[in-house]
Amino acid sequence: MSSLVNCNHFAIHRLPSPFSSAIATRFSRHISNVSVSSQSQQQGIQTPPKIGFLGLGIMGSPMAQNLINAGVDLTVWNRTKSKCDPLISLGAKYKSSPEQVAASCDLTFAMLADPQSAMDVACGKYGVANGMGPGKGYVDVSTVDVDTSKLINGHIKSTGALFLEAPVSGSKKPAEDGQLIFLTAGDRNLYQNAAPLLDIMGKSKFYLGDVGNGAAMKLVVNMIMGSMMASFSEGLLLCEKVGLDPKVLVEVISQGAINAPMYTTKGPSMIKSHYPTAFPLKHQQKDLRLALGLAESVSQSIPIAAAANELYKVAKSHGYSDEDFSAVIEALKTKFQNSENQ
Ligand SMILES: NC(=O)C1=CN([C@@H]2O[C@H](COP(=O)(O)OP(=O)(O)OC[C@H]3O[C@@H](n4cnc5c(N)ncnc54)[C@H](OP(=O)(O)O)[C@@H]3O)[C@@H](O)[C@H]2O)C=CC1
Numbered sequence: 001m002s003s004l005v006n007c008n009h010f011a012i013h014r015l016p017s018p019f020s021s022a023i024a025t026r027f028s029r030h031i032s033n034v035s036v037s038s039q040s041q042q043q044g045i046q047t048p049p050k051i052g053f054l055g056l057g058i059m060g061s062p063m064a065q066n067l068i069n070a071g072v073d074l075t076v077w078n079r080t081k082s083k084c085d086p087l088i089s090l091g092a093k094y095k096s097s098p099e100q101v102a103a104s105c106d107l108t109f110a111m112l113a114d115p116q117s118a119m120d121v122a123c124g125k126y127g128v129a130n131g132m133g134p135g136k137g138y139v140d141v142s143t144v145d146v147d148t149s150k151l152i153n154g155h156i157k158s159t160g161a162l163f164l165e166a167p168v169s170g171s172k173k174p175a176e177d178g179q180l181i182f183l184t185a186g187d188r189n190l191y192q193n194a195a196p197l198l199d200i201m202g203k204s205k206f207y208l209g210d211v212g213n214g215a216a217m218k219l220v221v222n223m224i225m226g227s228m229m230a231s232f233s234e235g236l237l238l239c240e241k242v243g244l245d246p247k248v249l250v251e252v253i254s255q256g257a258i259n260a261p262m263y264t265t266k267g268p269s270m271i272k273s274h275y276p277t278a279f280p281l282k283h284q285q286k287d288l289r290l291a292l293g294l295a296e297s298v299s300q301s302i303p304i305a306a307a308a309n310e311l312y313k314v315a316k317s318h319g320y321s322d323e324d325f326s327a328v329i330e331a332l333k334t335k336f337q338n339s340e341n342q
């Protein structure tokens with residue numbers, strides 16, 4: 001258990017903007033001998049580390065924006081280039097491939113959809129690994145399974161670079177507010193040197209030891225969340241069916257032992273059948289699928305998560321993939337229940 005260390009007490013709260021030279025010094029000492037040119041060194045001038053960010057979706061864009069706002073020298077890339085434009089207008093640089101970002105930066109973050117895209121961007125043609133080497137670091141904050149994270153770790157480490165997995169708890173709003181929770185594992189030096197950047201994007205961070213532990217922790221958290229949302233959906237619909245006001249249910253829950261921010265933030269819009277996307281339903285189903293694989297790998301029974309997964313699959317088949325995961329309630333509505341049972 002010694003590897004399970006809650007590193008909240010290491011937290012450096014909110015860096016002054018611009019990105020402080022003290023951090024640049026610390027970063028360059030541990031991570032990069034390319035971030036300080038020899039001429040600058042002779043003159044005692046520190047060049048701020050160059051940071052890359054790949055994957056500018058719902059989560060990646062606000063995370064990258066917070067880094068820019070903090071004065072970080074940021075280079076971005078996204079498969080759909082247009083998503084880079086708002087960040088470029090805020091001062092970010094742009095490179096046309098993950099390889100070029102990694103080659104031009106000291107440390108590169110990636111926030112990608114799923115295991116396949118995380119592998120493609122890290123290890124594919126023009127991928128990150130081609131631009132990596134000694135003195136550089138790669139921090140993958142995507143939600144993937146343990147095996148994928150270990151594969152990426154192997155590719156990155158074989159170049160002489162360092163690797164950290166750091167999936168996040170917290171959704172669109174916490175990403176915008178710099179209030180994410182990082183579940184990190186991998187190279188401890190990289191963890192320590194990336195810490196000031198994690199602190200810009202998040203409110204806390206856990207260092208969990210070997211690569212795979214961060215991915216596993218994230219999947220367990222999201223397995224619980226997916227089941228909670230499915231159960232909440234059943235409750236809202238049952239309430240309505242027996243003639244009770246679901247708005248009152250949300251209020252009752254908010255005052256009791258099972259209160260969770262998720263219910264109070266999502267409940268009112270679910271009652272109106274509105275699902276503005278913060279966490280896409282397709283990603284929640286992906287996480288349940290990956291959690292089932294994790295459980296299978298250790299012969300652990302997770303029947304409630306398995307049932308919830310089926311519900312998300314139904315919602316996906318009815319076109320709710322890109323809506324918020326709270327749209328899982330639609331899979332329980334009579335119209336879909338009847339068609340599924342035929
Ligand atoms: N939204 C949330 O609340 C949270 C999400 N997560 C996790 O974070 C990750 C990102 O989530 P989120 O930002 O919501 O997802 P989005 O779907 O909004 O963004 C996905 C990103 O991955 C890129 N991408 C997808 N496929 C490929 C590919 N084959 N090659 C290259 N890039 C690709 C997309 O590029 P393009 O723009 O071109 O499509 C986009 O940048 C996921 O793993 C998710 O599970 C974690 C915590 C919270």
Ligand SMILES: O=CCCC(=O)O
Nearest residue numbers: 143169170171222279
């Ligand atoms: O992976 C998504 C997590 C969403 C959340 O923690 O609110």
